Amino acid sequence: METRVALRQTASVRSFTGDAVPNSVVYSILDDARFAPSGGNRQPWRVAVVKDTTVRRDLAAAMKPVWNEYIALAQTGRTPFAVVDGAPPLTTAAADVPFPLLDDIASVPVVLAVAADLSRIATMDGQLSRPPISGGGSIYPFCWSILLAARDRGLGGVMTTFATRAEPITGPLLGLPSGHALVATIFLGNVDKHVTKLRRNPVESFATTDRFDGSPLTSGA
Ligand SMILES: Cc1cc2nc3c(=O)[nH]c(=O)nc-3n(C[C@H](O)[C@H](O)[C@H](O)COP(=O)(O)O)c2cc1C
Structure with a gap:
């Protein structure tokens, strides 16, 4: 698959055909994703x-x-779980909201739990x-490479x-080693049709010249 097409047309997919994904394909996806960058090349995944x-x-x-809490918080218009200026905490329990990806998790072709060895991450x-963020840069490119490698094989997925x-519960379920963080659960599978038009903000809305309060970057000379 052409790199630019993969970059621009790898959407999040949350429902899959019933086709199984062979172990050999999962292995080969991880075999490509392992070339992702990480700080100091410490490959904490x-x-x-x-x-x-x-x-x-x-x-x-x-x-x-x-998920239920996320949906209830999103209805406030503010970002759920944001550490800065996020949605205020709920005062009542969140209602159950159907989500087939989780409700029918047994039928998802591939479920990957990704963890990071914190002793290999320079934060x-x-x-x-302020809350630290740079450490994620050593693990989320790997997650994204999994999704790109899957897309290259005609599969779809979501991080x-x-x-x-929920790590206090999910960590022990997965035998998460101490000193590790559970960073993502990635779902993969075959899709009927790939979405090719993704909604993203234009460059002018986020790129400026010289400083973040500089003039918007344009494609002109
Ligand atoms: C760090 C990260 C965390 C995400 N967490 C979730 C999640 O918990 N549940 C979910 O359904 N999608 C999750 N997503 C997927 C985003 O919702 C998705 O990338 C975004 O809405 C853009 O979707 P699109 O590529 O289909 O346009 C996550 C994506 C990233 C990069």
């Missing part, structure tokens, strides 16, 4: 390919309340007074972080 139906259902049961902003918020 660990992946559990979750096949056991009971583990999957237990995972989904832990993730579902996070460059760990000493600042989710529900299980991360």
